[in-house]
Amino acid sequence: MIKQLISSIIECEKSLENIRIELNQQSLFSLKPIMHRLDSNNQGHITSYDILQFCQDNDISCQHYDAFLCLKYLDVNKDGRVTFDDLAIQILSKTNREKRFVAAIREPYFIEKSMCLPEIIETGLTYYFGELLIYLREQLEIKKSLEKENFNYFKLFSQLDQNNNGIIHINEFLKYFNLTQEDANYFYMMGNHNETIDQINLMDIFVIPQLEHENIKQEKAQSPFKKNAFQQFTYQNEDSFQSPEQRSTVKYKQAQLKLLNSDQTHSNTSSKFVDELTKKLQDFTFTPKSNKTTCNIEITSFDKFAYQLLYQLLLKCKFLQKTQQKLIQRHDFCCKWIFKVFDCENKGFITEEDFLSGFRKLRIQIKGGPRDLILNYGQDFKINYEQFKKLIYFENDADIDENSQFNPQIFSNVTIDYIRQLLQEQIDIESFKKSYVQYILKKANNNDESIIIKKQIQELFNKYNAFPNDRELAILTNQLQNLYF
Numbered sequence: 001m002i003k004q005l006i007s008s009i010i011e012c013e014k015s016l017e018n019i020r021i022e023l024n025q026q027s028l029f030s031l032k033p034i035m036h037r038l039d040s041n042n043q044g045h046i047t048s049y050d051i052l053q054f055c056q057d058n059d060i061s062c063q064h065y066d067a068f069l070c071l072k073y074l075d076v077n078k079d080g081r082v083t084f085d086d087l088a089i090q091i092l093s094k095t096n097r098e099k100r101f102v103a104a105i106r107e108p109y110f111i112e113k114s115m116c117l118p119e120i121i122e123t124g125l126t127y128y129f130g131e132l133l134i135y136l137r138e139q140l141e142i143k144k145s146l147e148k149e150n151f152n153y154f155k156l157f158s159q160l161d162q163n164n165n166g167i168i169h170i171n172e173f174l175k176y177f178n179l180t181q182e183d184a185n186y187f188y189m190m191g192n193h194n195e196t197i198d199q200i201n202l203m204d205i206f207v208i209p210q211l212e213h214e215n216i217k218q219e220k221a222q223s224p225f226k227k228n229a230f231q232q233f234t235y236q237n238e239d240s241f242q243s244p245e246q247r248s249t250v251k252y253k254q255a256q257l258k259l260l261n262s263d264q265t266h267s268n269t270s271s272k273f274v275d276e277l278t279k280k281l282q283d284f285t286f287t288p289k290s291n292k293t294t295c296n297i298e299i300t301s302f303d304k305f306a307y308q309l310l311y312q313l314l315l316k317c318k319f320l321q322k323t324q325q326k327l328i329q330r331h332d333f334c335c336k337w338i339f340k341v342f343d344c345e346n347k348g349f350i351t352e353e354d355f356l357s358g359f360r361k362l363r364i365q366i367k368g369g370p371r372d373l374i375l376n377y378g379q380d381f382k383i384n385y386e387q388f389k390k391l392i393y394f395e396n397d398a399d400i401d402e403n404s405q406f407n408p409q410i411f412s413n414v415t416i417d418y419i420r421q422l423l424q425e426q427i428d429i430e431s432f433k434k435s436y437v438q439y440i441l442k443k444a445n446n447n448d449e450s451i452i453i454k455k456q457i458q459e460l461f462n463k464y465n466a467f468p469n470d471r472e473l474a475i476l477t478n479q480l481q482n483l484y485f
């Protein structure tokens with residue numbers, strides 16, 4: 001069990017590091033606005049209540065003790081509070097020195113206390129805390145099992161402490177547990193340790209933390225962005241159009257636009273990507289299912305908000321890919337058995353009701369309905385196994401588990417949570433794509449169905465540090481081919 005705990009800690013740190021790198025390279029990533037966003041009571045440090053409120057704002061399932069576990073993870077120096085320095089250590093990349101340096105010195109920008117961060121950063125932090133909670137809950141269950149077994153930590157420490165000085169060197173640690181150097185580095189990295197760790201800090205990692213009282217205000221003000229489901233959109237007239245995630249005051253909008261137009265958000269643009277994206281999208285057509293008439297839109301450029309939506313779609317797809325890769329790598333993963341959880345009557349296909357029944361069987365809650373998934377991946381309001389594989393594997397190879405004999409009754413809690421997260425992200429993306437089509441159609445219907453949306457795409461790409469590479473371009477075009485209305 002102790003090896004299972006160490007494995008979970010290493011896997012957690014690897015997963016969080018991927019999110020850190022993704023966040024750090026965003027042009028709108030800045031440490032002070034993030035601290036300002038999380039420190040809701042202006043105390044100069046982050047409390048478990050602040051983390052709980054952030055999770056509630058972004059629809060992350062989180063109890064007070066869960067938030068306390070997150071606080072313990074972020075509190076690097078173990079002084080009982082998360083300061084700016086603690087946050088910087090745990091939110092900046094720990095493996096990529098260049099990205100860490102660039103992100104650390106990036107200029108801050110202003111946000112109102114009651115407002116979200118720019119959506120790319122808010123979404124990234126949501127994935128960070130969501131992923132952290134998955135592993136912290138898993139580790140808590142393992143620690144409880146070790147406690148029931150009366151595991152002797154002091155005996156373990158004495159075996160690891162070769163010099164009997166209270167210090168455990170990384171080399172002794174990796175030899176004892178037969179770890180690779182990389183895995184041992186990730187374990188030590190978790191607590192911001194380099195080559196050695198003392199027994200006190202190791203005990204803090206291994207034992208179950210007791211909930212501590214925090215002197216904070218218990219009355220929670222109603223958050224103006226509590227319903228921060230980033231897949232939903234409110235359509236107003238074109239001049240005031242904005243997504244619910246931004247919900248910005250005029251002051252915040254002006255500050256954000258100033259930042260977006262500043263030199264710090266510019267990068268050396270590659271016209272190749274711009275030209276290729278334009279070329280791939282200019283002949284894009286889709287047929288609204290409502291009236292079966294084809295609406296031809298030559299997309300030679302986008303206005304600012306249309307491009308923001310497109311980039312958000314790319315970001316969601318990239319996070320979805322990571323979730324799918326993590327699910328596929330689980331020891332108890334089997335696509336066939338996941339399908340059978342929903343197809344309990346062995347019909348060979350899944351309906352909307354089957355999806356809902358499967359959600360109840362797995363004891364997971366999904367926001368939004370699975371109908372959009374069936375419409376996109378299935379046919380005649382049902383989805384067969386081959387179509388289901390495309391939903392599960394997305395951009396990954398779909399032949400790695402065909403001969404698996406795994407028993408579907410023993411999915412681990414982590415695997416079930418990844419299944420929930422994957423389906424939720426798929427539903428969010430389908431809803432997002434439908435909203436994107438509605439926005440494009442709205443613009444088209446204002447000036448004829450054959451409208452050419454004209455603006456300078458090169459100028460637009462210059463304003464955002466978000467140029468797609470070949471892989472990202474393939475993801476985007478593949479998603480756009482599946483648009484429907």
